[in-house]
Amino acid sequence: MSIMNRILLLALFFFFAAMSPTMAMADGKNVQFVHQGLQLNANLTMASGKSLKDGAVLITHGTLAHNGMQIIAAMQKELAGHGLNSLAISLGYGLSNRTGMYECQTPHRHIYTDALDEIGVWVAWLKTQGVSKLALMGHSRGGAQTAWFAAERFDPIISKVVLLAPMVWSESAMKEQYRNRFGKELSEPLAKARKMKPAEMMTAGFLACPDAQVSAGSFLSYYASEPRFDTPALLASIKAPVLVIAADNDQLIKGLPERVKPLADGKKVSLTVISDADHFFNNFAAEDAAEAAAKFLKD
DSSP states (O other), X not given: OOHHHHHHHHHHHXXXXXXXXXXXXXXXXXXXXXXXXEEEEEEEEOOTTOOGGGOEEEEEOOTTOOTTSXXXXXXXXXXXXXXXXXXXXXXXXXXXXXXXXXXXXXXXXOOTTHHHHHHHHHHHHHHHXXXXXXXXXXXXXXXXXXXXXXXXXXXXXXXXXXEESOOOOOXXXXXXXXXXXXXXXXXXXXXXXXXXXXXOEEEEEETTEXXXXXXXXHHHHHXXXXXXXXXXXXXXXXXXXXXXXXXXXXXXXXXXXXHHGGGOOSSSEEEEEETTOOTTOTTHHHHHHHHHHHHHXXX
């Protein structure tokens, strides 16, 4: 075979590979949107042969994470395989064009409910793209924020809600977790933050970050007592059917199945517990979770 023929065959190979639906589903398309002066990013993954008029799933990640983390990427890939389009967003956390994990050394000025605002922005964007049927999905804290959005900022195009290992909350548990993680009482930085102006910066243990530079307003938004942090308490207020997917070996969100089971009637609220799964649904657990989500969304 001549060199020119080899070059031609290679060119044809890469052309058809680029056109392959499987590759398109795996890679997705980066979408950007400017909100309050910040460039927000999202990954749009289309199922083969589908358009946005066929609907979409809007996915929100967990604490200080991003839309490329394994659980989110696995969900998008598996959902596409089941014929479902998805848009996985990266929360801005007050930064423009944010990618990757939020680094602890970066000052924190973001507010807990910023996530609800950004979910709303992307819901509105999807509507402009022709989406008339939308499911919401969120993982971990992103699941809790998704539930809060669905409970209080519901849009009629939202048909169903899927919550992956969403956060549960109680004031006593939050205090205990803070003490165990940072070796001090939560009451100390809370009292300090309450005496400061919201934009003033302080040094404190914050989320996963020891000795973080965090604004008083940001700290209070995550640590002041707020019953709406508790996902199970929001489920009754969500107008669309909800599926809660729990991991049976979740070491971060404990007690979720026990909290949700009494609420699960199989109609308004459903519960699925994935065996041999940790909080991030690693390995085959992500496929099992995605299959459960896809079945719920397509029923």
